[in-house]
Amino acid sequence: MRALLVLLSLCALAVPAFADGDLVLGPAAAGGTAAQVQAAGKALASLSPKPVEAACVANPSCLAQAGKAANAKRVIAASVVKGGAVKLTVVDVEASLVLGDKTVKDKELPGAVEKVAEEATIAKAKALFAEGNQHYSLGEFDQAMTSYSLAYRLKPLPAFLFNIAQCHRKLGHFRDAIAMYQNYLVGVPDAPNKDVVESLIKEAKERQAEEDARAATQAKLDADLEAKRIEADKKKAEDARKAKEAEARAAEERRQAEAMRIKHDKETYNRHPSRKWMIATALLGAAGMGAGGYFAVQERDEQQKFDAQKCGDPGQILSVAQLATCRSERDDGQRDATLSTSFLIGGGAVLAVSAIIFAIDPGNLERPHAQVAVTPSSVGLVVHW
Numbered sequence: 001m002r003a004l005l006v007l008l009s010l011c012a013l014a015v016p017a018f019a020d021g022d023l024v025l026g027p028a029a030a031g032g033t034a035a036q037v038q039a040a041g042k043a044l045a046s047l048s049p050k051p052v053e054a055a056c057v058a059n060p061s062c063l064a065q066a067g068k069a070a071n072a073k074r075v076i077a078a079s080v081v082k083g084g085a086v087k088l089t090v091v092d093v094e095a096s097l098v099l100g101d102k103t104v105k106d107k108e109l110p111g112a113v114e115k116v117a118e119e120a121t122i123a124k125a126k127a128l129f130a131e132g133n134q135h136y137s138l139g140e141f142d143q144a145m146t147s148y149s150l151a152y153r154l155k156p157l158p159a160f161l162f163n164i165a166q167c168h169r170k171l172g173h174f175r176d177a178i179a180m181y182q183n184y185l186v187g188v189p190d191a192p193n194k195d196v197v198e199s200l201i202k203e204a205k206e207r208q209a210e211e212d213a214r215a216a217t218q219a220k221l222d223a224d225l226e227a228k229r230i231e232a233d234k235k236k237a238e239d240a241r242k243a244k245e246a247e248a249r250a251a252e253e254r255r256q257a258e259a260m261r262i263k264h265d266k267e268t269y270n271r272h273p274s275r276k277w278m279i280a281t282a283l284l285g286a287a288g289m290g291a292g293g294y295f296a297v298q299e300r301d302e303q304q305k306f307d308a309q310k311c312g313d314p315g316q317i318l319s320v321a322q323l324a325t326c327r328s329e330r331d332d333g334q335r336d337a338t339l340s341t342s343f344l345i346g347g348g349a350v351l352a353v354s355a356i357i358f359a360i361d362p363g364n365l366e367r368p369h370a371q372v373a374v375t376p377s378s379v380g381l382v383v384h385w
Helices: 002-012 034-043 060-069 111-137 141-154 158-171 174-187 194-271 273-308 320-360
Strands: 022-029 074-080 086-092 097-104 369-374 379-384
Touching: 022 034, 022 060, 034 074, 060 074, 060 086, 074 111, 086 111, 097 111, 111 141, 111 158, 141 158, 158 174, 158 194, 174 194, 273 320
Parallel strands: 022 074
Antiparallel strands: 074 086, 086 097, 369 379
């Protein structure tokens, strides 16, 4: 039925009709003489042909470009070939497609131009229709629709719309199929297959409604999933923010605790009794060493006096008074030597103890130290360095 409708329509429109949208180009000298070209030009004069180069006649794109510039739908290019005959080439402007060509005598112009243009268009539409049928039979609905659509552009017959609608339906393009079916019925209100077309429209609408419902359900599912994803991302970001804030608070608490510990350690260190004893013993040792030095000087002076009076010279005869002085100086020197030694040794020992206390520095909690850690299940040595 599909093929029959289109063929009947094509046969009915096979009467030549020169359209205002046609552009005649030529004639061009493709093989004829200048006189032959001039004769062809006179024959085409009533059609107002525009000049064209021979190279452009052989190039469909060039002819289509000239047609676009003139806002034409078809271009009919005339070129004079060998023997004086005129070759007419018909090109569809929108598709840049050669619809056909035919060689005629110059005496047959210009009437042949109209006839050749229409015959080439109808022949090409038939060929595209047959090509579309072949693709349709093979299940190649995309290619079939392309052929039918191009045929419709050449000859806008409503029957082609039915074929295009069938392709859309097979491809699942139900909305487009409905539009094409309806356009077909607008063009052919009393179509012999009207009941069939209306049932196909009803079926396509039901299928489209099903697809719309599935699409709406899927869209809702997608929206719900997206909302859940966004909510999960927000929660994740909020958890990360809270964790960062908690970490910042913990770091601040550690900093404050460390500052308090340092402050406490410094206060404890400064109040530690060993520091006072270290200072006291250091002063005491220094005083002892100073006293020892003082008595050492005294002992040296006594020794010098004793030597000056030659108290220790066996060959020297001394008077009783001199002997008494020598004994006094000797006794004083021995006493000063004893005191000097005692104070120096005692002061040195006290200073040594102070140095040891200073080195140990028991009040400094930052110094390396060890402590025993006792737990209910183990005993361990903890070394702080």
